[in-house]
Amino acid sequence: MLPAAFDFAAAETTDEALALLDEHAEDGKILAGGQSLIPLLKLRFASPAFLIDINRIQGLDFCDEREGRLRIGPLFRHKSAERSSLLASRFPLIAEAAPQIADPIIRNRGTLAGSIAHADPAGDWGTVMLALDAEFLIASKRGTKTVHARDFFRGPFTTAIEPNEMLVEIRVPAPRGKVGAAYMKLERKVADFATAGVAVHLEMDDGHVRTAGIGLTAVGPQNIKATAAEEVLKGAVLDDAVITEAAHKAAEAAEPQGDHRGTADYKRNVVRVFTERGLKRARERAQGGN
């Protein structure tokens, strides 16, 4: 398969990429890892007239923690997340999701920011960022804006990013207290899209939940933040009854559709079971004292 013809430029700086994007607006597209975009070009589901490759821009592969938050750059790849000691020690939800993304070869190339901007409802990173209450810094030639993850996803493959804008930084608040997390993903085989997935993030203080984040993958038109389930958890002593109630609320938040991966009822039940298991696992890890 061949993509439809397009023109191409490899930007050397972010400013250059944003200027090109501004110039080509509706017809331009940023190319980062390309692991979703290039298949879409080949299948002719997308046919931008102009591709702006950002892979040659220096310094976009950062991942660091400063001033109370984690910052992730647009060229930080899945493989780097998988291997990051910072993420393993401080942001275990990201570390646990990373090796569950696609397959090892795709992880060498694909980026977190690209996956989030692509906004596949079956994508994993949006769910993780919803659970972590992340924000996204979005830039155009004309300025920048910050959008909270919960306001970012607007439907299948649709986000708050305008055609002349680029996602330039993922920002995750640094956790406080004891942290426990789990990313639970059901897939038929390596690199399949999730049948269903649940991201769980807990920050604990003296056995109480200080902050809880729960995100759902592939059970709706976009990644879902299960806010009612989070509310059940916040401030609670995390006993099994609370976990069961939160799991029911998460299942209620899911809007799955039946397909060849399972019926809607089945997927909703997977969400319930995964939320319960994920919370128990996260609780155990938080109590483990990291």
Place this chain on the structure above:
Amino acid sequence: MSKSISVTVNGEVQTAEVEPRLLLVHYIRESLRLTGTHIGCDTTHCGACTVLLDGVPIKSCTMLAVQADGRNLTTVEALAAGGKLHPIQEGFREEHGLQCGFCTPGMMMSTFALLADNPDPQEEEIRWALSGNICRCTGYVNIVKAVKYAADRMRASAAIPAGAGAAGS
């Protein structure tokens, strides 16, 4: 509108004029006539088209040729040297790590990168590293054996000169 690229492929600098939409795998197979790299699924699933980009395995059906400008590519043709099979190739032959052979170039390139990173992988690590490469014939048992065979051979041959130097003999 075509673009000029200069790519080092298996140690040799190649220059070409390419259309931006040309996929890297088509450049490798059709322009360079290096047909060891296969096109399997054509949709980023199977790993038959795996090559090394600056030493890192990537799916060459999911990258544009123009993006390889200035980079280093290694294809399966680089494995054998001077008419002698690479230990990875030897392993796939000795352990019957293939039947039809279609996935084998990709399997071997992923194996190459794995063993550069981890010279003595456990079975679980081998299966994990090769999980982006699909084989529909073998059931993977013999592929795992082939990788172990290659790892043993490569460690043995690497140990002789390195060990000799370190021992000061």
